[in-house]
Amino acid sequence: xxxxxxxxxxxxxxxxxxxxxIDLGDTPCxxxxxxxxxxxxxxxxxxxxxxxxxxxxxxxxxxRELRADDIVETGFxxxxxxxxxxxxxxxxxxxFRDGSATTWTVQEKERGGGKEEGxxxxxxxxxxxxxxxxxxxxxxxxxxxxxxxxSKSSAAGAIRALYGLDTLEWLTKRVDNLVxxxxxxxxxxxxxxxxxxxxxxxxxxxxxxxxxDRLDQQQKxxxxxxxxxxxxxARLQDEIQTRMSEDAGVRAQIEALDEKQQEVDANTADLSLxxxxxxxxxxxxxxxxxxxxxxxxxKLYELKLPETISREFFNELALQxxxxxxxxxxxxxxxxxxxxxxxxxxxxxxxxxxxxxxALRESQGDPEELSTTVASLQDQLxxxxxxxxxxxxxxxxxxxEGDEILKKLRDDVAALSDEITxxxxxxxxxxxxxxxxxxxxxxSWETNQSLCExxxxxxxxxxxxxxxxxxxxxxxxxxxxxxxxxxxxxLDILRERVRVSTNDKLARIFAHEKIEVARIGGSLELRxxxxxxxxxxSEGQKLAIAYAFLTSLLxxxxxxxxxxxxxxxxxxxxxxxxxxxxxxxxxxxxMIMFVISAEREGFAExxxxxxxxxxxxxxxxxxxxGTVDIVDGLQAFKSFHAREDDR
Amino acid sequence: xxAVLAGHPDQSDTFQRRFRNLVELVLAGNYQDADVRRVMxxxxxxxxxxx
Numbered sequence: 001x002x003x004x005x006x007x008x009x010x011x012x013x014x015x016x017x018x019x020x021x022i023d024l025g026d027t028p029c030x031x032x033x034x035x036x037x038x039x040x041x042x043x044x045x046x047x048x049x050x051x052x053x054x055x056x057x058x059x060x061x062x063x064r065e066l067r068a069d070d071i072v073e074t075g076f077x078x079x080x081x082x083x084x085x086x087x088x089x090x091x092x093x094x095x096f097r098d099g100s101a102t103t104w105t106v107q108e109k110e111r112g113g114g115k116e117e118g119x120x121x122x123x124x125x126x127x128x129x130x131x132x133x134x135x136x137x138x139x140x141x142x143x144x145x146x147x148x149x150x151s152k153s154s155a156a157g158a159i160r161a162l163y164g165l166d167t168l169e170w171l172t173k174r175v176d177n178l179v180x181x182x183x184x185x186x187x188x189x190x191x192x193x194x195x196x197x198x199x200x201x202x203x204x205x206x207x208x209x210x211x212x213d214r215l216d217q218q219q220k221x222x223x224x225x226x227x228x229x230x231x232x233x234a235r236l237q238d239e240i241q242t243r244m245s246e247d248a249g250v251r252a253q254i255e256a257l258d259e260k261q262q263e264v265d266a267n268t269a270d271l272s273l274x275x276x277x278x279x280x281x282x283x284x285x286x287x288x289x290x291x292x293x294x295x296x297x298x299k300l301y302e303l304k305l306p307e308t309i310s311r312e313f314f315n316e317l318a319l320q321x322x323x324x325x326x327x328x329x330x331x332x333x334x335x336x337x338x339x340x341x342x343x344x345x346x347x348x349x350x351x352x353x354x355x356x357x358x359a360l361r362e363s364q365g366d367p368e369e370l371s372t373t374v375a376s377l378q379d380q381l382x383x384x385x386x387x388x389x390x391x392x393x394x395x396x397x398x399x400x401e402g403d404e405i406l407k408k409l410r411d412d413v414a415a416l417s418d419e420i421t422x423x424x425x426x427x428x429x430x431x432x433x434x435x436x437x438x439x440x441x442x443x444s445w446e447t448n449q450s451l452c453e454x455x456x457x458x459x460x461x462x463x464x465x466x467x468x469x470x471x472x473x474x475x476x477x478x479x480x481x482x483x484x485x486x487x488x489x490x491l492d493i494l495r496e497r498v499r500v501s502t503n504d505k506l507a508r509i510f511a512h513e514k515i516e517v518a519r520i521g522g523s524l525e526l527r528x529x530x531x532x533x534x535x536x537x538s539e540g541q542k543l544a545i546a547y548a549f550l551t552s553l554l555x556x557x558x559x560x561x562x563x564x565x566x567x568x569x570x571x572x573x574x575x576x577x578x579x580x581x582x583x584x585x586x587x588x589x590x591m592i593m594f595v596i597s598a599e600r601e602g603f604a605e606x607x608x609x610x611x612x613x614x615x616x617x618x619x620x621x622x623x624x625x626g627t628v629d630i631v632d633g634l635q636a637f638k639s640f641h642a643r644e645d646d647r
Numbered sequence: 648x649x650a651v652l653a654g655h656p657d658q659s660d661t662f663q664r665r666f667r668n669l670v671e672l673v674l675a676g677n678y679q680d681a682d683v684r685r686v687m688x689x690x691x692x693x694x695x696x697x698x
Contacts (some may be wrong), residue, residue, distance in 0.1 A: 127676040164674040171673050173685050474692040479666075479683075485651045486670065 003125065004028055004082040004590050005562045008049065012068045012075040013094075015041035018626035022618065026082070029616040031585055032592045033604055035637055036620040040628055042594045046138055046566050052079040052090040054134040055119035055126070060099025067096045068626050083125060083559075110386075125559055132161030137554060137561045144546035144568075146523070153522030155549065159494050162553055168487045172480045179476040186469040190462040198470055201463040208445070208456040209289070215449045219430045226423050233416045240395065240409045250394055257387050264383045271377040278373055283365030290367040297361030310350055314341035325635060495520040501552035502545070509544055509583050522548060540576025543568070543582045551587035562590040569603035570596065581606025584624070597640055608634070663687040 001341045010017035020041065024032055036042045044066065051058055059339045066075055075094035080087065089106035105120040120128060136158050146154040190201065245251045279285040282293060318337040323329055329337070345353070366372075399407045429441055433450040437443075445455035502524075518527040524545060554561055568584070569577040581603040585591060595604055605617045617637035618636045622630045631637075648670065652663050665686045672678035 124675075167673055167676065168670065171683065175687065178680060178684055178687065402696060464698075471692060472687065475687040475690040478690050478692055479687050481657065482651060482666065485654070486648050489651055490648075 001084055001559045003559050003561050005564065005592060006082055008045065008080060009078040010041070010045070010048070010076065013044060013077065014065050015039060016046050016620065016622055016626060016628040017041040017044055017150060018068050020628060022630065024616070028590060030590060030614045032616045032618065033607060033637065034592065034594050034618045034620065035597060035640055036594055037596060037622065040620050040622055042566050046140065046564070049079055050091065050131070050134045050138045051136065052077060052092050053129050054131045054360040055103060055129070056131050058101040063099045063101050066094060066095055073097055084124060088121060119620060120509070128557065128559060130161070132157065132166060136161065136550060139550070142567050144543050147546040147549055155171060155497070155520050155523045156491065158496060158553055159491060162557060163490065163494055165487045165491055168483060172483055175476045177482050179473050182472045183469055186465045189465040192471070198466050201459070205459040205463045208452065208459045211446055212452045212456050212511065215452055216518050217448060219427070222423055222427045222430065223410045226420060226427060229416050229420050229423065233413055233420065236409055236413045236416065240406065240413070243406050243409065244395060244398060246320050247398065253394060257390055261387050263378050264387065268377065268380045268384070269382060271373055275370060275373045275377060278370040281365060281424055283363045283367065284369035286370065287367035290363060290365060293360055293363040295372040297357060297363060300357040301361050311341045311344045311346040314344060332510045498549065498552050501555070502549045505548040505552060506545065509548065515541060515545065538576055540572055540579035543580045544571065547584045547587055560589050562592060563588040564592045566594045567596065567599065568593050569599045574602040577602025578606060600638070657691060659689060659691070662686065681683055
């Protein structure tokens with residue numbers, strides 16, 4: 001896959017870029033030398049080529065700094081590409097007023113053309129052209145020496161960028177973000193996230209679970225004992241009854257009391273039912289309630305519902321040709337009448353409401369029913385107490401006559417009743433779920449099962465949340481370690497691959513002095529074959545090595561990319577320029593070089609003898625007012641004389 | 648990646664498979680937080696590890 005740069009265009013931009021259109025043609029030459037004096041926009045062009053290719057956001061300040069003058073309000077830059085033969089135009093529209101930059105992609109099709117917002121290149125190319133990689137092929141020649149500067153890490157950085165290892169390392173930041181997010185979510189429940197905090201929560205949970213088990217055992221023991229005592233008391237009461245019935249005189253009285261007791265029990269059941277029924281019928285509850293119901297019925301009766309204007313009336317009207325007012329009813333009127341009819345009650349609804357009104361108005365009943373029934377019920381309960389008192393009196397008389405067995409039986413029943421009362425209280429304390437009783441009895445999670453279950457659940461939730469958060473954090477740490485180890489290992493393998501490839505190129509370049517890359521650490525570490533470390537290389541050698549490295553690297557990219565370089569030989573003496581000019585060009589499929597006139601000698605000269613169809617020479621001349629002239633051809637290139645600002 | 652994963656024999660095959668897949672997605676610039684989370688949650692860890 002192949003990417004070529006076919007030109008660029010700038011409007012209203014600083015330097016010489018007020019109105020520039022560089023057209024390299026549909027099939028650009030392999031080498032293009034563009035001679036530009038300083039101040040005519042080399043650096044800005046390089047920056048904008050990078051910005052359009054990598055799609056990174058331009059800060060507002062950077063946008064405003066591109067402004068040609070105070071008059072222009074907008075600016076424009078376009079890079080033209082051929083991607084596998086298909087043309088793409090990446091455009092940047094700059095608004096100097098608000099500092100915004102909008103990216104557009106124009107992809108000319110067979111007919112017409114499509115302009116879409118954004119950088120709509122093929123997906124794999126879009127991913128590849130990130131800022132770190134774009135800097136490698138839209139390259140500042142003065143930075144080439146960084147690649148072999150041991151104090152810097154440009155070489156390793158370039159490998160990371162090309163192979164996406166930097167992206168892999170960014171993944172560790174995503175992991176950190178996820179862990180932080182999880183911890184923030186959990187913070188509402190618990191702040192514990194380290195082992196110590198989790199141990200504390202585990203201890204708290206265990207404590208609540210032990211308490212819950214203890215309360216459960218207490219409740220079971222209390223219930224069982226209560227059942228046992230109830231049975232024992234019933235047995236003793238039967239025994240008392242039998243004992244007393246042994247006396248014929250007392251037996252007759254007890255039988256009379258039993259008979260009365262049955263009658264009272266039957267009455268009590270009957271009256272309870274009547275009281276409940278009265279409660280269900282408002283008219284029977286109280287005279288005031290009956291009066292209010294009748295009053296409501298009367299008021300509703302006064303608020304008459306429509307008797308003739310029901311929904312049916314309008315539905316029938318809608319079917320007529322004319323309204324009751326004589327106007328014709330068309331299709332629209334018919335629709336309006338039918339939809340408006342929904343606001344009126346239908347006849348069946350009206351009759352239901354009327355029946356309710358009537359029922360309310362004619363509410364009848366004995367309003368004293370409930371109070372009379374409750375009073376009768378109270379009488380029966382009083383009678384029950386009297387029967388019990390009578391039984392007690394009979395027993396007391398028997399005891400007074402010296403019946404010690406009966407006395408002991410009664411004492412035993414009394415003792416059992418005391419114990420039952422105490423246990424019932426204990427049982428209530430253990431089991432009550434009624435919040436008002438829990439407050440009245442001053443119960444806590446340590447004394448009440450219901451409160452303990454709530455506490456246990458809360459502690460379990462805190463423990464689970466903290467454990468989950470802690471586990472997630474540990475998983476994050478482990479994943480980061482694996483990612484970084486993968487990245488390190490991959491970098492080692494790739495460094496070696498690129499080193500071998502670079503040395504293959506260097507073997508062809510340096511025929512006399514066998515300079516090679518001994519190791520790629522952060523930078524390239526050089527050695528002379530057979531002599532060990534190479535302390536110093538000439539500037540020309542350094543550049544050649546740097547470019548050999550870059551081409552070896554870029555050769556691994558899924559796309560063959562153009563190489564655009566600013567001032568490739570400016571820091572070299574003439575001899576080294578010749579060397580570099582002879583060595584570098586063959587590394588690249590498309591190479592665009594911004595040069596100044598000083599680089600002609602030695603460097604540009606190296607191209608003069610190459611086939612004419614492979615090299616293109618452009619000369620940019622400032623015309624004043626931020627505009628430039630562009631002249632095509634070797635003659636103009638050779639004869640251009642720069643002013644004093646040309647180094 | 649094989650060498651790195653070989654250093655973690657305690658991790659499941661599912662993790663190893665999903666991790667490889669995640670790396671591919673990351674290099675293609677086409678992944679979501681949910682992809683990362685899923686892989687993280689497949690890692691077995693011991694809570695007894697001291698911080």
